[in-house]
Amino acid sequence: MRDEVDDLVEAWGRERGDLDLAPVEVFSRISRLARHLDLARRDAFTAHGIESWEFDVLAALRRAGAPYELSPGRLLRETLVTSGTMTNRVDRLTARGLVERLPDPRDRRGVLVRLTLEGKAAVDGAFEALLAAEADLLADLPDRDRTKLAALLRSLLAPFGSPTP
Amino acid sequence: MRDEVDDLVEAWGRERGDLDLAPVEVFSRISRLARHLDLARRDAFTAHGIESWEFDVLAALRRAGAPYELSPGRLLRETLVTSGTMTNRVDRLTARGLVERLPDPRDRRGVLVRLTLEGKAAVDGAFEALLAAEADLLADLPDRDRTKLAALLRSLLAPFGSPTP
DNA sequence: GGGAAGTATCTCGACATCAAGACATATCAC
């Protein structure tokens, strides 16, 4: 089975036969898969009326467990966006009634963002749809290969370290 | 070795133990690796004075082979951006002297974008830097594992088909 | 306690991208 990257590597090989293109075989595929996944995610979510950036925020709150509250600072570290962006996102999610802002009782500088019941329902539905769509993409891969793939990816990802201190 | 996604899966497992999280083990790692790679790319390129979007365009021209010419339409299919974006990018690359616009001799609606000598030097230097940076990330992975990883990724990517008709 | 430094959040301006439409030229059917 041939893929887009085989073409890419072939073209580079013609032009720069002097270089070792082995890294491209791995990383180009990862980048391209990530792009296709973004589109698949988008599709899965629009069926549930939410967008990818909304899912990112709601999912972080959902994973935190009851009472589904996190500070904006924690949220921006989880989702890797800047503070200005997070303010904007929380504004829009509040307007849609999926989250609400509360004063932080332990720090009067701070705020807590809390999932509403409606937000919890939305993120749970969207997550199930996402898992279903992703499971489809893995349908042809034997369990054994899937496990091996996850392990190899882990060994590449682990050195980057966790972004949540 | 533990990675960010192990934490992620653990958190989801606590909250939604009813779901099969196997797809997350694969696709979350791919998405996160892609993000880290973007940053690594950015670093490798800034040392050579160009930005990631510039590399995407210049590399497409470079891979095409001499005389390093492609139409804007072809470029936007290669780089997956819209036509407005490509117009803007070619404008800026032209201003920097890395590419030039020529009328297409075979179609008077059309234009050809051609790499300048300066552009060719820039993209070649940047590509070598990128390969070096990526090779570093693979340093701890035995050749055999790297090959296996590339093959598994290919089997996921192939069904998406080639974007260049 | 009082002042300095640190932390948390929000505001504002700049910018790259997208989506839709405008315009010019090519291609096809008759």
Add this chain to the structure above:
DNA sequence: GTGATATGTCTTGATGTCGAGATACTTCCC
């Protein structure tokens, strides 16, 4: 040939993100 449709590129307006700065509160140290 002529008209209708398709194609290729550029323009325009809206939007989301980033980065830097502003503001408010807390914490640390003397």
